[in-house]
Amino acid sequence: MLEADLLVTDIGQLVTVRGADAPRTGGAMSELGIVESGAIAALGGRIVALGSESEVLDTVSAGPGTAELDAGGRVVTPGLVDPHTHAVFARTRENEFAMRVEGRSYEDIAEAGGGIRSSVRSVRQMSEDELFSRGAATLDRMMEFGTTTVEVKSGYGLSLEAELKMLRVIARLSELHALDVVPTFLGAHEFPDEYREDRDGYVSELTRRMIPAVARAKLARFCDVFCERGVFSVEQSRAVLLAAQEHGMASKLHADELSAFGGAELAAELSAVSADHLICASDEGLKAMADGGVVAVLLPGTTLSLGKREFARARFIIEAGGAIALATDCNPGSSMTESMQIIMALASMVMRMTPEEVLVAATINAASAVGMERSVGSLAVGKLCDLVLWEVDDYRAIPYHYGVNLAASVVKRGTVVSTRGHGA
Numbered sequence: 001m002l003e004a005d006l007l008v009t010d011i012g013q014l015v016t017v018r019g020a021d022a023p024r025t026g027g028a029m030s031e032l033g034i035v036e037s038g039a040i041a042a043l044g045g046r047i048v049a050l051g052s053e054s055e056v057l058d059t060v061s062a063g064p065g066t067a068e069l070d071a072g073g074r075v076v077t078p079g080l081v082d083p084h085t086h087a088v089f090a091r092t093r094e095n096e097f098a099m100r101v102e103g104r105s106y107e108d109i110a111e112a113g114g115g116i117r118s119s120v121r122s123v124r125q126m127s128e129d130e131l132f133s134r135g136a137a138t139l140d141r142m143m144e145f146g147t148t149t150v151e152v153k154s155g156y157g158l159s160l161e162a163e164l165k166m167l168r169v170i171a172r173l174s175e176l177h178a179l180d181v182v183p184t185f186l187g188a189h190e191f192p193d194e195y196r197e198d199r200d201g202y203v204s205e206l207t208r209r210m211i212p213a214v215a216r217a218k219l220a221r222f223c224d225v226f227c228e229r230g231v232f233s234v235e236q237s238r239a240v241l242l243a244a245q246e247h248g249m250a251s252k253l254h255a256d257e258l259s260a261f262g263g264a265e266l267a268a269e270l271s272a273v274s275a276d277h278l279i280c281a282s283d284e285g286l287k288a289m290a291d292g293g294v295v296a297v298l299l300p301g302t303t304l305s306l307g308k309r310e311f312a313r314a315r316f317i318i319e320a321g322g323a324i325a326l327a328t329d330c331n332p333g334s335s336m337t338e339s340m341q342i343i344m345a346l347a348s349m350v351m352r353m354t355p356e357e358v359l360v361a362a363t364i365n366a367a368s369a370v371g372m373e374r375s376v377g378s379l380a381v382g383k384l385c386d387l388v389l390w391e392v393d394d395y396r397a398i399p400y401h402y403g404v405n406l407a408a409s410v411v412k413r414g415t416v417v418s419t420r421g422h423g424a
Contacts, residue, residue, distance in 0.1 A: 014038030079148025079386030155186030290322035345402035
């Protein structure tokens with residue numbers, strides 16, 4: 001018998017989401033692979049056994065060095081994956097929140113010097129060490145809410161020097177923080193002040209200098225672009241993403257958030273890994289994404305924070321055969337939250353996603369949106385032992401009981417990294 005490093009027993013509902021390591025679509029988004037009265041064991045950070053408690057205890061044993069968790073009949077799921085964040089930033093922007101509450105639009109605030117360019121100015125002034133410290137604190141809070149893998153974008157530098165600084169900070173977080181951190185280059189987040197009158201010049205700077213430099217330094221897995229009215233046109237976005245693909249970075253897009261702009265169609269054309277936001281995406285664009293296997297990453301927290309009434313059309317995407325992932329969009333301007341739990345609740349309440357679909361969207365589909373589906377996002381022998389022990393006895397309570405932290409213990413790579421004292 002194997003002597004496990006970690007043994008979790010007396011699990012009332014073990015939600016495995018196991019199956020093909022690929023994004024779930026359509027009816028498959030309701031398949032959770034639940035094991036009643038289950039257990040799970042890990043060795044060396046990976047799962048070595050899971051199933052009914054009797055089956056697991058027939059194959060593994062606990063020794064003096066084994067960490068044991070008694071789930072007390074509660075729910076265990078895969079660790080949550082947050083596939084769209086801007087978790088490294090210098091300053092919060094609560095002043096803009098107050099302006100929005102008073103009726104100012106996102107576009108109005110940006111034109112007045114706020115928005116992304118405000119964060120750019122503060123990031124350029126801050127040291128790498130302080131950015132790292134602030135980013136680590138943000139990841140700590142994410143972890144407490146059950147996130148075990150997170151994508152982090154640059155995009156608040158918008159110059160070669162400042163973008164490389166942000167990406168080095170993200171690389172340090174990846175190396176030193178407990179969470180797995182997936183880096184994305186987002187130099188095409190906005191046009192910096194110095195290029196406001198020469199937008200094509202900035203696109204040239206991105207494609208000829210910044211992308212090659214980021215690729216040489218091996219600091220990003222993905223390249224993202226804000227394809228939207230008033231920011232990067234479809235033609236400019238295509239040029240940026242094609243240049244990044246030539247340098248080995250897969251494509252992501254901020255697409256059709258504020259208008260039906262053609263971002264979803266471009267994502268399908270370029271075989272992007274994901275297109276995100278999509279509130280205003282056309283029927284044709286969403287269907288093209290579904291046909292092309294592009295994951296739709298939906299960000300209801302951003303829509304709520306911006307005071308919008310129309311949310312992304314989750315039901316249309318599912319019925320079209322598309323794959324949905326959920327993310328916080330954690331950022332200081334339009335979605336200041338680290339909690340995937342509140343995003344899951346919003347997905348059910350305002351986008352009419354079932355609890356089953358929500359769990360799939362926050363685990364295996366979110367992992368697929370960052371290219372991590374072979375190692376995280378579901379519980380199966382050989383995958384990383386990333387899991388959450390929830391303070392509920394029915395998985396449907398996770399999106400139902402909103403506004404509080406229901407994660408009792410969080411396990412990353414077989415080690416308890418956060419606990420509130422329940423089940424430990």
